[in-house]
Amino acid sequence: MKMAHAYRDKLVVGNWKMHGNTLENQARFDALRGHVRRYTETVKIAVCVPFPYLPQAERGLHQSGISWGTQDVSPHAHGAYTGEVSADMAREFGARYVIVGHSERRAYHSESATEIAMKARRALESGLTPIVCVGESLEERELDRTNDVVASQLNTVLDSLSVYERLQLVFAYEPVWAIGTGRTASPAQAQDVHAHIRTLLVSRDRELVNLSILYGGSVKAGNAENLFAETDIDGALVGGASLDPVEFTGICAAAHQAAQK
Ligand code: 13P
Numbered sequence: 708m709k710m711a712h713a714y715r716d717k718l719v720v721g722n723w724k725m726h727g728n729t730l731e732n733q734a735r736f737d738a739l740r741g742h743v744r745r746y747t748e749t750v751k752i753a754v755c756v757p758f759p760y761l762p763q764a765e766r767g768l769h770q771s772g773i774s775w776g777t778q779d780v781s782p783h784a785h786g787a788y789t790g791e792v793s794a795d796m797a798r799e800f801g802a803r804y805v806i807v808g809h810s811e812r813r814a815y816h817s818e819s820a821t822e823i824a825m826k827a828r829r830a831l832e833s834g835l836t837p838i839v840c841v842g843e844s845l846e847e848r849e850l851d852r853t854n855d856v857v858a859s860q861l862n863t864v865l866d867s868l869s870v871y872e873r874l875q876l877v878f879a880y881e882p883v884w885a886i887g888t889g890r891t892a893s894p895a896q897a898q899d900v901h902a903h904i905r906t907l908l909v910s911r912d913r914e915l916v917n918l919s920i921l922y923g924g925s926v927k928a929g930n931a932e933n934l935f936a937e938t939d940i941d942g943a944l945v946g947g948a949s950l951d952p953v954e955f956t957g958i959c960a961a962a963h964q965a966a967q968k
Contacts, residue, residue: 714917717935717966718877718942719959720838721754721949722778722806722923732760736767738952746959747772749966750942753804754949755838758792761800769801776804776835779812782825784832794833805830806944807837808860810883820863827864831872838877838921838944839864841904845884853882854903861907870912878904878920879944885924887946894933894940897922901939928957935965 743752753774756764764775781791807830808823827837841860843853865873880900885892901920908915922934923944934940942962948954
């Protein structure tokens with residue numbers, strides 16, 4: 708499948724995690740159509756929903772300019788893998804993005820770097836854009852290992868892909884200590900790691916300079932503007948605040964403002 712190469716797209720993605728039900732989702736889809744849609748000319752916007760709600764996302768966001776996706780995908784194409792959901796299945800319901808290697812999956816499901824690389828590859832083969840999450844724990848940061856941890860996570864994925872495939876990736880820097888804790892990395896802390904990621908990407912292939920790198924970890928309407936003002940932060944992967952339409956709209960509005968500068 709032919710896909711356009713990214714060019715530092717501004718991108719805001721909501722990760723709903725394991726929240727919602729059909730009633731609550733409908734209210735969120737309506738709010739996205741009503742309030743967030745206006746920013747889609749300058750910002751790519753998406754929500755990654757639990758698997759059973761893909762058909763509802765497809766109905767709820769149809770022709771809204773807002774995309775939808777999943778929070779994980781099987782590393783296999785098909786077969787006897789009880790409980791798994793393939794990238795092709797997600798595509799059947801119009802999914803565009805898939806979050807790969809989220810720290811909650813690395814931690815609670817023991818996902819290895821190799822498995823994450825396989826998931827990214829499988830997603831690309833089905834025409835999904837993988838949002839590959841990287842990030843250090845608090846202990847790793849305190850031991851000054853942030854750059855090494857991020858480099859190793861990133862390189863395992865890049866190693867398994869062709870240059871053409873690498874050009875379709877989106878990265879998300881999510882420091883584990885900032886997820887769901889209310890403790891955001893300062894814009895300068897996030898920028899340091901984003902710049903490191905971009906340098907790593909460019910050292911692999913010059914063309915990768917234009918990949919979008921999102922920040923994730925307690926992003927809210929109130930701190931988005933300062934984060935998006937940093938040179939290498941192209942958008943956000945938003946957990947808790949993506950469930951609140953007012954907050955999520957505020958984050959998309961901040962990305963829209965940043966895109967116009
Ligand atoms: P919070 O925004 O709730 O900190 O979650 C971030 C995250 O994990 C997004 O994938």
